[in-house]
Amino acid sequence: MKIEDIMTRDVRSCAPAESLSSAAQIMWEADCGAVPVVDTERRVIGMITDRDICMASHLQGLPLRDASVGSAMARDIKCCGPHDTPATVQALMQQNKIRRVPVVDAQRRLIGIITLADLAYVLSSSQTLGGDGMTWTAVAHTLAAVCEPRQGRYAPRYGSSSGRNSAYPPG
Secondary structure, three states: OOHHHOOEOOOOOEOOOOEHHHHHHHHHHHOOOEEEEEOOOOEEEEEEEHHHHHHHHHHHOOOHHHOEHHHOOEOOOOOEOOOOOHHHHHHHHHHHOOOEEEEEOOOOEEEEEEEHHHHHHHHOOOOOOOOOOOOHHHHHHHHHHHHOOOOOOOOOOOOOOOOOOOOOOOO
16 A cells, blocks of 8 residues: 555645635635645645644734744655655654655655544554554554654643642642
């Protein structure tokens, strides 16, 4: 099995000059949390997530309509090709702590997207995908890596671990 067999082909995208409001509207309409950012030739140059939009609005102090996608998008984007295997893409996701990977052609033009949910869904119908070695354990490890906070696994997320000086009580 190859990524082209399971990827989503009808992928919405946006341009770096578009507003964050426009990107949020695309996410609302497509029921997704990330949108690839492409240039005029549809080459992937970035990715914008719902979290990127929220953080940009907060940190820039601007309404979504006044901030550009280019000001908030991630630029170091990991992509895969249509002939890559699910196991290869799962490893890419785990290593880079990402859950969505644009699928591009040889010229880096957007042709699809593959998500961790896609891999889990396909895997649910068999023990391994096409015999290429991807297992539930591998997907679980990828999910754990993607969900790990940036501060590290055991760092307190709100103030001290004792609950003093924290926004939320320990619990």
